[in-house]
Amino acid sequence: xxxxxxxxxxxxxxxxxxxxxxxxxxxxxxxLDTLQGISDATRTIxxxxxxxxxxxxxxxxxxxxxxxxxSFKGSYGQIFSLDISDDELRKExxxxxxxxxxxxxxxxxxxxxxxxxNELSDKAxxxxxxxxxxAERLVRQLRTSIMKNAHEVSKKFGYDVKVSFxxxxxxxxxxxxxxxxxxxxxxxxxxxxxxxxxxxxxxxNTNTGNGRLQLRDEEETVAFGFETIYRDVRxxxxxxxxxxxDHNNGIDIDNWEYLEMEVYPIKLFDDRVIKYIVxxxxxx
Numbered sequence: 001x002x003x004x005x006x007x008x009x010x011x012x013x014x015x016x017x018x019x020x021x022x023x024x025x026x027x028x029x030x031x032l033d034t035l036q037g038i039s040d041a042t043r044t045i046x047x048x049x050x051x052x053x054x055x056x057x058x059x060x061x062x063x064x065x066x067x068x069x070x071s072f073k074g075s076y077g078q079i080f081s082l083d084i085s086d087d088e089l090r091k092e093x094x095x096x097x098x099x100x101x102x103x104x105x106x107x108x109x110x111x112x113x114x115x116x117x118n119e120l121s122d123k124a125x126x127x128x129x130x131x132x133x134x135a136e137r138l139v140r141q142l143r144t145s146i147m148k149n150a151h152e153v154s155k156k157f158g159y160d161v162k163v164s165f166x167x168x169x170x171x172x173x174x175x176x177x178x179x180x181x182x183x184x185x186x187x188x189x190x191x192x193x194x195x196x197x198x199x200x201x202x203x204x205n206t207n208t209g210n211g212r213l214q215l216r217d218e219e220e221t222v223a224f225g226f227e228t229i230y231r232d233v234r235x236x237x238x239x240x241x242x243x244x245x246d247h248n249n250g251i252d253i254d255n256w257e258y259l260e261m262e263v264y265p266i267k268l269f270d271d272r273v274i275k276y277i278v279x280x281x282x283x284x
Contacts, residue, residue: 037149112142
């Protein structure tokens, strides 16, 4: 990654955005909205990781800012940097390191879009655990106008948008990809009535309260979460989820155990379910 400390002792971590347009140009309003969303996502994640608190307001006076730099050809490309001016925050960034930081950028953006995430490295997992409830608060903050803005180009024109870490001049690490499919997820609506499902827990993050489940007789996993902050979920409920995950991990599907849950489906316009909000168990 290109990270430097220049004039005024500012650490600059470089990224780029590529909008896959056929003519190296993009609608100005949608393009600016998308860049704003990506800027806000980058700053919000960075400031949360560096300070341990989710920022509610972002101003030009912040010690963590984003700066537009030069554009480049190859669809519509724009370089920008995350600038850290505070001494203590720069030290904190160095403790986190480039690898874990880029890993967590991807993790939190995917969590905000209910996409399946990779297993985190030990270092990244510890950093998420250190955030406590703020990890879940960060995901909820990203789900507001931040992700909607980031998808403006994809939603209105169907172009893919890719955000990358610029590890060096020649090497980049893909952080996130926004497209028409992920844009649809932002339009999903929660059903008014709750239903009963039988599901196995396949992934579960005890820091964010999010995970993925697999319905009985289905092959694909679906995201799930809770209505309240995970800290406020009953211990007995948490235990059922963790025990089910542990029991089914690594054994034949014929021997899986399933939880009978009351949930609210979150559906796309074509009735496809992209997430379940857990309301409780059938015997609660």
